[in-house]
Amino acid sequence: MSLSIEEKRERWRERARIRRAAKPDDDKAYMRQWRKDHPRDPLVESIRAQTERMKYRLALIKVLGGGCEKCGITNPVVLEIDHRSGDGAEERRKNRTCEDRGWYLRASKDLEAKNKFACLCANCHKIKTYEMDEKARTNRIYPRLRYEDLTLH
Ligand SMILES: [Zn+2]
Numbered sequence: 617m618s619l620s621i622e623e624k625r626e627r628w629r630e631r632a633r634i635r636r637a638a639k640p641d642d643d644k645a646y647m648r649q650w651r652k653d654h655p656r657d658p659l660v661e662s663i664r665a666q667t668e669r670m671k672y673r674l675a676l677i678k679v680l681g682g683g684c685e686k687c688g689i690t691n692p693v694v695l696e697i698d699h700r701s702g703d704g705a706e707e708r709r710k711n712r713t714c715e716d717r718g719w720y721l722r723a724s725k726d727l728e729a730k731n732k733f734a735c736l737c738a739n740c741h742k743i744k745t746y747e748m749d750e751k752a753r754t755n756r757i758y759p760r761l762r763y764e765d766l767t768l769h
Pocket of ligand 1: 685736738739
């Protein structure tokens with residue numbers, strides 16, 4: 617179903633007329649009641665959220681070059697968004713998440729996205745994190761052991 621812009625406007629005007637007639641002084645109460653009378657279908661909402669999340673995630677991957685910066689793999693299943701400066705954990709603490717649809721949408725529209733984030737596959741991301749020793753920045757109180765320092769007998 618696709619309405620022309622004029623049809624959409626008319627529908628919007630009609631809804632506004634009904635709303636004003638029903639509750640001339642209290643739009644919010646009317647809207648609360650409307651939402652109560654028209655409950656969201658959780659399944660539909662969940663599918664919509666997932667679809668948007670995947671769409672915005674792909675958009676961000678495209679902005680960041682469409683594949684792993686190191687090895688070039690383009691399968692989105694294994695691609696991850698790397699915080700170039702290693703402050704991903706900090707941002708996750710601050711915003712509670714770095715992977716919901718809103719975050720992906722904002723990041724994909726961010727003009728600085730290419731400077732802030734890199735697209736890496738899971739393997740390259742893990743290696744980069746290990747080499748940068750990013751985890752040591754959190755709150756480690758004892759020195760981090762590294763594979764290079766092990767002496768095997
Ligand atoms: Zn890679």
